Amino acid sequence: MRILMVAAENDAIAGMKVGGVADVIRDIPQALAKLEQTLDVIVPDYGLIIDREPHQWVANIQVSFKGQSEHVGLYKLTKQNGETNVQQWLVKHDLFAIGGKGQVYCNDPDNRPFASDATKFALFSAAVTEALHQQALPRPDYIHLHDWHSACVAVLMKSAPCYHDIAQIPRVFTVHNIALQGIRPFKDDDSAFETWFPHLSYNGEVICDPRYPHCFNPMRAAINLCDKVHVVSPSYAQEVIQPSQPELGFFGGEGIEADLQHAQARGRLSGILNGCEYGVQYNSDTSLDDFYLVAEKEILRWAGQNSVLQSAHYLASQRLLGWQNTPSEGPLVTSVGRLTDQKMLLMRAGGLQKTLDVLKSKDARLIILGSGDQTLEQELTKVMAINDNFLFLNGFALGLSNQIYSLGDLFLMPSSFEPCGISQMLAMRAGQPCLVHAVGGLKDTVLDMENGFAFTGESLKLQLNALLASLEQALNIYSDHPEQWHAIAEKAKQTRFTWQDSAKKYLTQLYI
Structure with missing residues (x-):
């Protein structure tokens, strides 16, 4: 079985870690590979990583984005670390370095949350989807999306008629942190869903934010448009189907608990605990x-x-x-x-x-x-x-x-x-x-x-x-x-x- 993992971070590549999701993207492909699965892992380049890593150019992908054609480079890394049936991929575009070379995330002002990141990850998702459509990436048996940054892959596969050839590939979505959902307006902003994909027909009831219906919620969209939804511990799977009550110190589904309840009722929600590597030897003589x-x-x-x-x-x-x-x-x-x-x-x-x-x-x-x-x-x-x-x-x-x-x-x-x-x-x-x-x-x-x-x-x-x-x-x-x-x-x-x-x-x- 071949699995494509799409994420914003990957600690298998130097400089690609900010939080715990990077550890997951580093380790779970290796563990799956040991069980005789084949893994492809793809992340943005952020304007720096290709300069540091041995790589091979694979294709230039023409991506329709914000009403024009963007040229996105697709590369695979040639240095092999770990299991041979894990392949690391990078996509390169100037927009991915909008926060500065090597910066995974941007710090946008409070009045425009996620604006820069949402735009660059929308382009990243579009590039991955187009690469699959053009067969520049190997066709997977499953596409595994991680957090809101990759959610537009599910939206494009489901909504764009040109992707009918890949629309039936099963999709899995992992929620690493439900508090960060990447919410942006549907329109009337440079960083808005209809600005990124002006000709896309979509079902707004499925991908809107339930609290702000005029806004696109990438995390909710992926939860509703993927075949399986995964959260990263069994107890968290029980917490996210309940509404948050911050006044009581409880944080649950953060506004999208109804969608997660729906997923659970249909057997689509799983809570699987992350793992840890135990080969590390600490120096017991450290003082x-x-x-x-x-x-x-x-x-x-x-x-x-x-x-x-x-x-x-x-x-x-x-x-x-x-x-x-x-x-x-x-x-x-x-x-x-x-x-x-x-x-x-x-x-x-x-x-x-x-x-x-x-x-x-x-x-x-x-x-x-x-x-x-x-x-x-x-x-x-x-x-x-x-x-x-x-x-x-x-x-x-x-x-x-x-x-x-x-x-x-x-x-x-x-x-x-x-x-x-x-x-x-x-x-x-x-x-x-x-x-x-x-x-x-x-x-x-x-x-x-x-x-x-x-x-x-x-x-x-x-x-x-x-x-x-x-x-x-x-x-x-x-x-x-x-x-x-x-x-x-x-x-x-x-x-x-x-x-x-x-x-x-x-x-x-x-x-x-």
Whole structure:
């Protein structure tokens, strides 16, 4: 069986990772290939990747877009990493680098959300569809679309008469993060559905946003126009069919729960947990001094990327120096990930300061590594300035994150919602128990008092109180019951979520 995966990110190619979807697109094709499937994986070039990777030109694709013919280059990479029956493809066009060379996503103003990205991914989808129609890409048995960025493939295959030859190829759609739906107007904007595809007849009732009927919702369109819909954990599959209630701290279907309920009722919705690679060997000899040295180098590198020294980098450098001069025997609590409301909401409303107060009472220190929302970055920087038990590293480096996973005693992941999560798997892989909000994939991977610690709550206030109580309980076990702590840490290290298990479920639930 041949499967074409279409996505915005792919960590199998250097420079193509922003979030967890890149890990999935890197790993699941390899796992499926081990089960004797043939995979093609296609992503945009973003104006830089072809310059870095050995490649072969395949075709120039003429794509009708915004009322004119666009020339899009199709390339396949010639350097083989992993299974031989996985082929990586790239499409090249100047529009894919609209945010700057190598930039996967753009940061559009709040009054035009997704505008730049929606246009470039609409062209990307059109190029993939046309490449299939022209047989420049091998004809797959299944087309697997990932998140809203690839959704227009399903719309074009279903709505454009010229694609009748490929319209019957079964389509699978994976929702990685339902909070990001790529919504744009149908018309009257340069980044609008009818601007991209001015001659396309479409069923607006199927692809519109239920809250804003004058807008095109790519994620809803793909859910309704694909044969199978996949979310990335069993618990998340139950959450997304319920309406969100943010006032109670619950995040579900984010406006498209009715479509997901419809998919579930017809056996089209599956929840399959993502996997994790377990071949990574952490250096057990890594010390805090080693971490301090690497962290200082990374802070200097980040600082050098701007002409003005950022407060976060200056304060972090000073905090590192202070910690080196005043070692602590207490536990080290860590967190690694993108800084978004989803990941950090429970740390708002004074929650971070209350967390640090609990840690201080136990002589514990907190390290957060990450970047993202600028408001959250500024808030974390301000809190770091007045708490000497907190180090905020405003950036990301793989080597640094691996050291944090291996050195930390307790990993903190208080997400408001979590489709699957990878950070908790990486921390557990290194033998670091996690303290999580028991939602989505966190609920499916971390079991309270078995391989970690989990809390719940029916409102933001109750969730925050439960987080603090769970944190205090975990720290008490760490200090007063070392044998119990060791058992929990060892259980975390031995817990497995393999891509091979996920791939087998893909074959029995998605590609049928």
